[in-house]
Amino acid sequence: MQKLKLKGIQLASLVLLCTVVSVSYADLVVVANRAVGITSLTSKNLKRLYLGKTFTLPDGTKAKLADQRMGGSLRNQFYLKCCSATAQDVRNRWAGILFSGNGQPPAEVGSDKDVLAWVAANQNGLGYIDSSVVDDTVKVLITLK
Numbered sequence: 001m002q003k004l005k006l007k008g009i010q011l012a013s014l015v016l017l018c019t020v021v022s023v024s025y026a027d028l029v030v031v032a033n034r035a036v037g038i039t040s041l042t043s044k045n046l047k048r049l050y051l052g053k054t055f056t057l058p059d060g061t062k063a064k065l066a067d068q069r070m071g072g073s074l075r076n077q078f079y080l081k082c083c084s085a086t087a088q089d090v091r092n093r094w095a096g097i098l099f100s101g102n103g104q105p106p107a108e109v110g111s112d113k114d115v116l117a118w119v120a121a122n123q124n125g126l127g128y129i130d131s132s133v134v135d136d137t138v139k140v141l142i143t144l145k
Contacts, residue, residue: 027131027145028078031116031138035123037061041141047083049126050106051090052097057124065106066115066127074112078128081144 030046032038037059048054049063057063068075076087083090094105106127109118115127120137134140 027143028074028081028128029131029134029140030126030128030142031119031134032141033119033123033125034139038141043142046142050082052094052103055103061124064122064125066109066118066125067106068115069108069110074130
């Protein structure tokens, strides 16, 4: 009976921890330079861009991607939501693409505000940020929940 009670407490603690962790994550948005010719992006297109499977937007223009700094919680959260992979897994994939000469990885820019400024300053720029940071210098293409 004691073991069963202990298992119940452990399970309840785990459920509570998962709830707290999921609530602490904000919505991520992928933002684009205002000059980009598209108004939305599918999750499939986004995944293909950030995994280096394509380098162009759906309208055919070449995309310039921004990444948050390695080790940041937002970066890992983004790759888990976007690509179902860790940031390190995606970095390893890009190392292979770079080595083979088939593409350049996203520019590692820094924090949300750095990505926001970079995207606003780069025609065809795309990046991901916390939804609370969005302003009128960029446009939102997709929200990742």
